[in-house]
Amino acid sequence: MDTAVLAHHAAHPLSKLFYALPNFQNPSGITYSLATRQAVSQILADNQTFLIEDDPYRELRFLGDDLPPIASFNRERAFLLGSFSKIVAPGFRMGWICAPAPLMDKLVTAKQGTDLHSNYVSQLIIHRYLQDNDLDGHIATIRAAYKQQRETMIGMIEECFPPEVAYTLPEGGMFLWISLPPQLSAMALFEVAAKENVVFVPGAPFHVDGTGQNTMRLSFSNTAPEQIEVGMARLATAIKQMMVTR
Amino acid sequence: MLDLTVNRDSKPPLYRQIAEQIKTQISNGRLPANSRLPTVRGLAHSLGVTRLTVQNAYAELQADGWVEATVGRGTFVSTAVQQMSLQPTVGQYLTPDSAINDMLAINQVIGVRSMAMAHADPSLFPLDAFWQQMDQLRPEASQLFSYGPIQGDAALRVAIAQMLHEDGIAAAPDDILITSGAMQSISLAAQAVCQPGDAVLVEQPTFLGVLNVLKAQGLRPLHLPIQPHGPDLAQMAQLIQTHRPRCFYTVPNYHNPTGYTASAAKRQAILQLAQQHNLLIIEDDIYGKLGFAGPPPPSYKQQDADDRVLYLSSFSKMLMPGLRVGYLLMPPAWRDQLLTLRRATDLCGTGLLQRALAHFLQEGGLKKHLRRALPVYQERRDALLNSLRRWMPTAVRWSEPQGGFSCWVSLPRCAPPGLLYHQALQNGFAFTPGEAYLLDDDGREYLRLCFGNLGTDGIEAGVKLLGTLIQQQLTNAPSPGDWLPYV
Numbered sequence: 076m077d078t079a080v081l082a083h084h085a086a087h088p089l090s091k092l093f094y095a096l097p098n099f100q101n102p103s104g105i106t107y108s109l110a111t112r113q114a115v116s117q118i119l120a121d122n123q124t125f126l127i128e129d130d131p132y133r134e135l136r137f138l139g140d141d142l143p144p145i146a147s148f149n150r151e152r153a154f155l156l157g158s159f160s161k162i163v164a165p166g167f168r169m170g171w172i173c174a175p176a177p178l179m180d181k182l183v184t185a186k187q188g189t190d191l192h193s194n195y196v197s198q199l200i201i202h203r204y205l206q207d208n209d210l211d212g213h214i215a216t217i218r219a220a221y222k223q224q225r226e227t228m229i230g231m232i233e234e235c236f237p238p239e240v241a242y243t244l245p246e247g248g249m250f251l252w253i254s255l256p257p258q259l260s261a262m263a264l265f266e267v268a269a270k271e272n273v274v275f276v277p278g279a280p281f282h283v284d285g286t287g288q289n290t291m292r293l294s295f296s297n298t299a300p301e302q303i304e305v306g307m308a309r310l311a312t313a314i315k316q317m318m319v320t321r
Numbered sequence: 322m323l324d325l326t327v328n329r330d331s332k333p334p335l336y337r338q339i340a341e342q343i344k345t346q347i348s349n350g351r352l353p354a355n356s357r358l359p360t361v362r363g364l365a366h367s368l369g370v371t372r373l374t375v376q377n378a379y380a381e382l383q384a385d386g387w388v389e390a391t392v393g394r395g396t397f398v399s400t401a402v403q404q405m406s407l408q409p410t411v412g413q414y415l416t417p418d419s420a421i422n423d424m425l426a427i428n429q430v431i432g433v434r435s436m437a438m439a440h441a442d443p444s445l446f447p448l449d450a451f452w453q454q455m456d457q458l459r460p461e462a463s464q465l466f467s468y469g470p471i472q473g474d475a476a477l478r479v480a481i482a483q484m485l486h487e488d489g490i491a492a493a494p495d496d497i498l499i500t501s502g503a504m505q506s507i508s509l510a511a512q513a514v515c516q517p518g519d520a521v522l523v524e525q526p527t528f529l530g531v532l533n534v535l536k537a538q539g540l541r542p543l544h545l546p547i548q549p550h551g552p553d554l555a556q557m558a559q560l561i562q563t564h565r566p567r568c569f570y571t572v573p574n575y576h577n578p579t580g581y582t583a584s585a586a587k588r589q590a591i592l593q594l595a596q597q598h599n600l601l602i603i604e605d606d607i608y609g610k611l612g613f614a615g616p617p618p619p620s621y622k623q624q625d626a627d628d629r630v631l632y633l634s635s636f637s638k639m640l641m642p643g644l645r646v647g648y649l650l651m652p653p654a655w656r657d658q659l660l661t662l663r664r665a666t667d668l669c670g671t672g673l674l675q676r677a678l679a680h681f682l683q684e685g686g687l688k689k690h691l692r693r694a695l696p697v698y699q700e701r702r703d704a705l706l707n708s709l710r711r712w713m714p715t716a717v718r719w720s721e722p723q724g725g726f727s728c729w730v731s732l733p734r735c736a737p738p739g740l741l742y743h744q745a746l747q748n749g750f751a752f753t754p755g756e757a758y759l760l761d762d763d764g765r766e767y768l769r770l771c772f773g774n775l776g777t778d779g780i781e782a783g784v785k786l787l788g789t790l791i792q793q794q795l796t797n798a799p800s801p802g803d804w805l806p807y808v
Contacts, residue, residue, distance in 0.1 A: 165467060194501065
């Protein structure tokens with residue numbers, strides 16, 4: 076990220092907190108480097124800005140080394156979020172927040188005002204599951220599967236997509252991010268692709284300022300490699316078609 | 322050594338009576354941690370009951386964590402039993418925020434006899450019947466462990482629509498939003514219909530949770546004193562005209578904390594007032610099925626001709642709170658917004674529990690459970706009222722709840738706020754102090770006594786203790802000139 080932009084926004088008197096997803100970000104697949112994490116932490120500290128660090132994909136790393144959470148450089152104003160949704164199952168609606176004690180007190184009161192407390196049955200089930208099973212083993216399994224799917228998807232991009240299409244190379248997680256040539260609309264592509272039974276998430280809704288019309292998120296976690304090949308081939312055809320008719 | 326009595330004419334089984342009395346003695350310190358209980362044979366002999374009865378009593382105490390049994394050594398009061406003096410944060414702040422924290426914390430502490438939480442009795446939970454439903458869901462696990470629909474499990478919505486229909490509320494399954502409890506329903510409803518800064522009319526006193534919600538959302542509570550059959554309508558009209566509240570949050574049946582039930586006539590009048598002034602009504606019917614003498618008067622929702630009532634309830638009091646399942650009827654005008662807000666809160670509920678609950682309801686599990694549980698709660702209500710009559714000084718007054726879990730007690734204010742609460746805690750007995758409810762000062766001190774989660778022996782012992790403490794306070798009361806008001 077451009078930390079100068081962050082510094083600019085953080086300095087604004089109304090800027091209270093920064094929400095970040097630094098590992099294999101949803102939707103871009105981008106990971107903050109160590110230097111960026113340190114810089115972000117410093118900027119936030121300078122401006123007394125709170126950090127909500129959302130880290131649900133942390134365990135799903137395929138390449139490179141684990142990096143410390145941004146929160147680890149300055150715990151004081153940081154909320155570090157985790158979840159079982161991507162590494163166990165989403166149906167238990169179970170996650171967690173790590174925060175320093177003064178913030179935790181306020182969190183507990185705020186939480187109480189939303190739903191009293193999280194489902195205890197789910198908590199006990201997850202706890203038992205963790206105690207009696209090898210979560211690391213399970214994560215290794217899904218990591219290997221997602222990695223293979225990622226490779227298939229990237230392979231198809233390199234093979235079939237026009238060179239004008241840019242894409243991210245995620246070091247882990249579930250998504251990668253496509254940027255079409257600027258004049259093309261991912262929404263329009265969506266209509267065309269959907270007719271060929273290929274769907275993705277257009278990128279514009281992920282932007283707060285109405286930009287990103289040419290961007291889109293492709294998820295590789297939920298589809299087998301054979302399916303990915305078929306889908307990406309169809310997507311490639313649709314993109315080429317759109318580029319020709321512009 | 323142990324001063325126990327058994328009453329064969331009393332409803333609770335003998336082993337339960339014995340267990341309750343031992344719990345009372347543990348919680349008031351007469352049986353401290355690590356002290357040895359009599360042998361099974363010895364206690365059976367001295368009480369004139371079978372050894373099996375004593376074994377069952379000890380088994381229950383052990384299961385609930387009050388005692389530990391070691392083969393060859395005997396049965397001892399558990400070291401986990403904590404004196405309330407070791408819990409310095411409990412009772413430290415008498416605000417709505419911390420009162421609920423305190424209650425949840427006290428609930429976890431072994432060694433306190435609590436009448437502080439309006440909680441169903443876990444020993445009455447239909448665990449086997451419910452668990453059976455969960456076991457049978459293995460084939461559907463893949464779907465149930467994935468993200469579910471925002472609106473909630475379809476089978477559960479059908480079952481709830483059926484329940485509402487039986488209560489005279491015509492709701493389609495598609496009008497229902499499954500939430501993670503009444504708390505979330507209230508939070509979502511307030512978010513949907515109110516803007517920050519809006520005034521919300523609430524009964525005084527009211528459910529503490531709603532005060533938390535209002536504070537969190539920047540909404541102003543307008544307090545309308547509650548009366549046994551409903552609020553004073555002139556007062557209500559005056560508040561509406563002066564402050565133009567957006568909505569009225571009410572718990573019309575077996576109200577928490579007072580136990581009052583609004584009369585049919587009052588409800589009609591209030592509905593008219595709401596129509597006149599374009600006021601929305603958030604109707605919290607969480608205790609609606611917990612009446613002891615037949616169904617309550619018709620709900621606001623039943624009479625809601627112009628969709629101004631947001632009706633909500635939950636399975637927390639009538640079944641099991643740990644499921645975290647509630648429901649909110651969405652009027653068409655608020656439907657989209659409520660779904661959007663739900664999605665932005667926690668996406669969806671827990672599929673496994675919702676589906677199990679749907680099947681449990683379909684097989685008549687709730688009705689069966691209520692047939693078993695309501696007579697027990699009624700007996701406890703009776704024990705509470707009898708104990709109050711027997712042990713309370715004449716200056717003390719109380720409500721006579723016809724259902725639910727709450728009884729509202731008052732006495733002339735004659736001691737610093739919180740003193741009675743702390744004294745009771747030191748003696749191993751907890752109630753909810755009225756100070757938490759942000760009441761106007763009318764010269765009386767208020768207490769909520771919840772009778773759902775304590776046996777009749779424990780209730781009697783607790784009320785007797787309270788009576789003693791109150792009598793002491795009344796006797797020692799300083800003259801009015803000495804007394805500085807609580808501000």
